[in-house]
Amino acid sequence: MIDIEHVSKHYVVDGIAVPALSDVSLRVEQGEVFGIIGVSGAGKSTLVRTLNLLERPDSGRVLVDGSDITLFSKTQLRSYRRKTGMIFQHFNLIGAKTVAENVRFPLKLTGEYTTAEIEQRVDELLELVELSGHRDKYPAQLSGGQKQRVGIARALANRPKLLLCDEATSALDPQTTQSILHLLLDINRRFGLTIVLITHEMDVIRAVCDRVAVLDQGVLVEQGRVAEVLLHPQHALTRALVQESCPQGESAKISARLNLPGPLLRLTFLGAITHQPVLQRIAAAFALGFNIIEGVIGHIKETPYGQITVQVIGAVPDLARLEAAFGEHSVRCELVQP
Numbered sequence: 014m015i016d017i018e019h020v021s022k023h024y025v026v027d028g029i030a031v032p033a034l035s036d037v038s039l040r041v042e043q044g045e046v047f048g049i050i051g052v053s054g055a056g057k058s059t060l061v062r063t064l065n066l067l068e069r070p071d072s073g074r075v076l077v078d079g080s081d082i083t084l085f086s087k088t089q090l091r092s093y094r095r096k097t098g099m100i101f102q103h104f105n106l107i108g109a110k111t112v113a114e115n116v117r118f119p120l121k122l123t124g125e126y127t128t129a130e131i132e133q134r135v136d137e138l139l140e141l142v143e144l145s146g147h148r149d150k151y152p153a154q155l156s157g158g159q160k161q162r163v164g165i166a167r168a169l170a171n172r173p174k175l176l177l178c179d180e181a182t183s184a185l186d187p188q189t190t191q192s193i194l195h196l197l198l199d200i201n202r203r204f205g206l207t208i209v210l211i212t213h214e215m216d217v218i219r220a221v222c223d224r225v226a227v228l229d230q231g232v233l234v235e236q237g238r239v240a241e242v243l244l245h246p247q248h249a250l251t252r253a254l255v256q257e258s259c260p261q262g263e264s265a266k267i268s269a270r271l272n273l274p275g276p277l278l279r280l281t282f283l284g285a286i287t288h289q290p291v292l293q294r295i296a297a298a299f300a301l302g303f304n305i306i307e308g309v310i311g312h313i314k315e316t317p318y319g320q321i322t323v324q325v326i327g328a329v330p331d332l333a334r335l336e337a338a339f340g341e342h343s344v345r346c347e348l349v350q351p
């Protein structure tokens with residue numbers, strides 16, 4: 014659906030060129046939730062804003078359904094933007110307008126709907142974001158989560174094909190973040206809406222994204238399916254972001270403190286196997302014990318996963334045989350420390 018091809022962008026600050034994006038290429042498929050993660054200043058906002066040309070790339074192409082939007086005329090761009098919703102970290106609502114008026118605004122702008130059609134659509138949207146009872150309130154009278162729901166309703170008003178989310182949950186507490194992420198997922202599924210979201214939090218990527226790209230100082234350093242990137246990060250920055258959300262990596266220190274002999278293995282489970290007694294089966298087959306040293310069990314979107322480091326206790330067999338046995342259960346086994 015979207016192909017970003019070799020996009021570069023710089024800003025000029027006090028006469029000096031500040032690079033924001035360097036030769037970024039990525040593809041977002043129709044109907045997926047695509048995450049872009051990076052630390053502050055990595056170029057995430059700039060990248061997401063090239064998708065509706067709020068920022069125009071210096072070079073490169075942004076293809077949407079095969080058409081290069083950087084070549085669009087003003088009229089084409091206006092109609093494309095109408096089909097591209099956007100939500101923001103600080104909501105960007107019009108403070109002097111009520112909830113209903115904020116949602117009504119983009120519908121009126123098109124000049125294409127009758128008053129009755131507009132009112133019906135506003136009602137539908139407010140119901141979708143569960144704000145029907147707040148339609149006459151002003152943004153200042155709403156919580157952060159409610160404000161973002163208004164932002165979402167407004168962004169969906171013209172039935173966009175693409176929704177851009179610029180740090181949409183960064184100003185919200187964890188519980189409200191979860192409810193907004195659920196709403197985004199629900200919208201993605203119900204309407205097949207493609208979502209591109211940027212965030213600095215791996216937890217947000219884990220909760221809703223299908224694929225993820227990692228940006229570091231304007232350079233795309235890693236991309237892939239969330240499970241692969243999260244469980245087997247390749248780039249140092251990706252590893253640091255994963256570590257920040259699920260601290261691990263202390264197993265060598267922990268096992269030294271326990272003063273137990275035996276190699277350390279990292280086991281990665283993905284899918285239904287996560288909740289099956291694989292450890293017990295392997296332990297029985299090889300007459301071994303496993304000490305769980307550290308680990309995480311959770312969900313990537315709705316797929317269960319686990320990554321644990323275990324210490325092998327007992328007469329250690331040939332590790333290749335052990336790895337193969339875990340492999341038969343689709344559990345990835347890597348030696349962390351001999």
Ligand SMILES: Nc1ncnc2c1ncn2[C@@H]1O[C@H](COP(=O)(O)OP(=O)(O)OP(=O)(O)O)[C@@H](O)[C@H]1O
Nearest residue numbers: 024026031033051052053054055056057058059060
């Ligand atoms: N309008 C601008 N004028 C000048 N420099 C800018 C402008 N917008 C961004 N930059 C610079 O471009 C680089 C990328 O910024 P960008 O906002 O895209 O990063 P980000 O990853 O979204 O950061 P954050 O998470 O802090 O918003 C940074 O060095 C930033 O200072």
